[in-house]
Amino acid sequence: MPEPGPDIRPVPFRGGGFAPRSVRMVGAFVFVALIAIAEIGTRQGWISALTLPRPSDVLATFGELWDSGLLFKHLQPSLTRLAVGAALGASIGISVGVLIGLFSYIRAGLVPLVAALFPIPKIALLPLFVIWFGIDEGSKYALIAFGTFTPTVVATYGAVDNVDRTLVRMGQSFGLSWWSIVRKIVIPGAMPGILSGLRVSLAIAIILLVAAEMLGAEYGIGAYILEAGSLYDLERLFAGVVILSLLGVVVSAAISQAEKRLLRWRS
Amino acid sequence: MAAPRKGRRRTPTYLMELRLNSVSHAYGHTEVLRDITLTIPEGQIVCVVGPSGCGKSTLLRMIGGLERPDSGEILQVGAPPAGCLNPLTYVFQDFALLPWRSVEGNIALALEDHRLGRTRERDIVAGVLERTGLSDFARALPRQLSGGMKQRVAIARALAVNPAVMLLDEPLSALDAQTRELLMDDLVTLWTRTPFTAVYVTHNLAEAVRLGHAIVVLSRRPGAVREVVEINQPLQNRNATDPALEARREHLWQLMRDEARAADAELAHA
Ligand SMILES: Nc1ncnc2c1ncn2[C@@H]1O[C@H](COP(=O)(O)OP(=O)(O)OP(=O)(O)O)[C@@H](O)[C@H]1O
Ligand SMILES: [Mg+2]
Numbered sequence: 001m002p003e004p005g006p007d008i009r010p011v012p013f014r015g016g017g018f019a020p021r022s023v024r025m026v027g028a029f030v031f032v033a034l035i036a037i038a039e040i041g042t043r044q045g046w047i048s049a050l051t052l053p054r055p056s057d058v059l060a061t062f063g064e065l066w067d068s069g070l071l072f073k074h075l076q077p078s079l080t081r082l083a084v085g086a087a088l089g090a091s092i093g094i095s096v097g098v099l100i101g102l103f104s105y106i107r108a109g110l111v112p113l114v115a116a117l118f119p120i121p122k123i124a125l126l127p128l129f130v131i132w133f134g135i136d137e138g139s140k141y142a143l144i145a146f147g148t149f150t151p152t153v154v155a156t157y158g159a160v161d162n163v164d165r166t167l168v169r170m171g172q173s174f175g176l177s178w179w180s181i182v183r184k185i186v187i188p189g190a191m192p193g194i195l196s197g198l199r200v201s202l203a204i205a206i207i208l209l210v211a212a213e214m215l216g217a218e219y220g221i222g223a224y225i226l227e228a229g230s231l232y233d234l235e236r237l238f239a240g241v242v243i244l245s246l247l248g249v250v251v252s253a254a255i256s257q258a259e260k261r262l263l264r265w266r267s
Numbered sequence: 268m269a270a271p272r273k274g275r276r277r278t279p280t281y282l283m284e285l286r287l288n289s290v291s292h293a294y295g296h297t298e299v300l301r302d303i304t305l306t307i308p309e310g311q312i313v314c315v316v317g318p319s320g321c322g323k324s325t326l327l328r329m330i331g332g333l334e335r336p337d338s339g340e341i342l343q344v345g346a347p348p349a350g351c352l353n354p355l356t357y358v359f360q361d362f363a364l365l366p367w368r369s370v371e372g373n374i375a376l377a378l379e380d381h382r383l384g385r386t387r388e389r390d391i392v393a394g395v396l397e398r399t400g401l402s403d404f405a406r407a408l409p410r411q412l413s414g415g416m417k418q419r420v421a422i423a424r425a426l427a428v429n430p431a432v433m434l435l436d437e438p439l440s441a442l443d444a445q446t447r448e449l450l451m452d453d454l455v456t457l458w459t460r461t462p463f464t465a466v467y468v469t470h471n472l473a474e475a476v477r478l479g480h481a482i483v484v485l486s487r488r489p490g491a492v493r494e495v496v497e498i499n500q501p502l503q504n505r506n507a508t509d510p511a512l513e514a515r516r517e518h519l520w521q522l523m524r525d526e527a528r529a530a531d532a533e534l535a536h537a
Contacts, residue, residue: 265367
């Protein structure tokens with residue numbers, strides 16, 4: 001029998017993790033798996049057709065929407081509202097956020113106001129917006145803009161606070177003008193925070209878009225969903241919901257692209 | 268202060284010197300600087316050494332006009348040289364490069380507000396890149412550069428505005444020892460080719476005796492001038508093993524040791 005030698009083994013590995021990588025196709029796989037389960041379940045009957053529409057039926061409804069041209073009729077006003085409202089809200093939000101980040105008096109005056117506005121469910125204010133901006137598009141733009149505004153402001157001034165002050169001092173020491181410092185140092189430095197804030201703000205904008213359309217619009221994805229829902233037409237309801245999800249995915253992908261482009265200096 | 272310098276390639280273009288007249292400052296109840304009177308002669312490097320927390324950085328911020336002293340005054344004597352875009356120019360310890368701009372972009376940042384025109388701007392950038400040996404890195408982003416390279420970029424950026432006085436706050440202390448040697452050589456070469464005026468704050472006495480025409484020793488907080496040591500040996504002839512310089516370094520260390528020990532204990536109690 002060999003002599004029991006000293007215990008030899010590799011040093012246990014304890015590193016790794018905490019560094020998410022981008023893994024391709026897993027996201028798509030999750031979607032496909034869930035849809036496949038729903039399809040098989042509704043076909044075999046262990047999911048009742050009353051509780052969940054069959055994915056293939058939803059797809060068929062989607063096809064009808066496309067063929068009849070209704071898809072575009074609903075999508076076009078929705079996208080316009082989203083674009084106008086979110087652009088307004090985000091641009092005003094970023095400007096105000098930068099001002100709060102830079103000026104003590106503006107900060108002292110506006111931070112409590114923003115804190116007071118943030119938790120208000122913006123939908124509750126829709127009647128007010130209707131009175132102020134009219135029953136048409138104006139009130140919808142305002143609602144979406146307002147909803148995008150608050151989270152954008154909070155994200156932006158946080159991001160401005162986090163800009164490395166030594167870079168600002170450097171700018172001053174080279175005699176850069178105030179505007180140059182803001183444009184070339186503060187805003188690019190705050191850009192990572194602003195973009196991750198926009199991710200949240202734009203998702204909120206989509207939620208508000210649907211809410212606004214449910215409360216009064218002839219065309220629009222929200223109106224379409226509301227109509228389907230009141231008729232308990234689950235296929236159409238889901239077709240509408242899928243459109244919204246796709247919209248969310250597209251917006252999120254667009255922001256990822258913007259991050260890739262604007263924040264190339266980081267990684 | 269020093270003997271007239273020989274071997275200059277151009278007629279002197281720096282006409283500006285700085286004078287500090289009994290500058291004192293306190294932050295709240297903490298007295299930081301006491302009655303500092305100094306002259307920074309044109310074309311010379313003045314090193315400032317002193318124990319931690321004695322107010323060196325504060326003094327430099329005041330010289331550069333980023334902060335006001337409670338009392339005393341800081342005077343510019345004479346006009347900045349022709350073509351000077353930013354008379355008092357900093358080089359920071361942590362480089363202060365914009366991570367989203369390339370090397371040439373970072374240097375151009377200092378020029379853009381002066382509306383020099385594209386070609387002039389490009390010429391200046393190319394010129395300082397050449398002087399600091401960075402021409403091959405013009406397009407690189409700061410994150411791709413080593414610490415030594417980053418500080419070279421910061422020095423190039425400072426040279427680009429043709430300063431009357433360069434203000435360097437521990438410019439080499441974030442670098443490893445070998446890189447520090449290389450950058451000191453670079454600074455000596457730069458100065459020998461075209462002398463510049465500089466205030467150079469450092470903790471490192473070897474740096475001070477290598478680069479300083481005059482070395483100002485500050486006492487512990489509140490910082491006051493303990494002694495000004497002048498070294499007349501030309502910069503390009505100094506080297507690390509020179510016994511005369513070693514003696515100067517030893518002398519400086521004697522001056523500072525007790526102050527440094529006391530300052531250290533003080534910080535520990537604070
Ligand atoms: N803005 C400020 N407000 C209050 N106190 C300050 C401020 N800046 C510096 N101090 C204090 O003034 C003293 C001198 O600071 P300073 O940074 O000038 O010292 P230093 O000599 O550069 O130190 P070090 O060698 O560590 O770089 C320190 O005690 C510091 O805490
Ligand atoms: Mg300091």
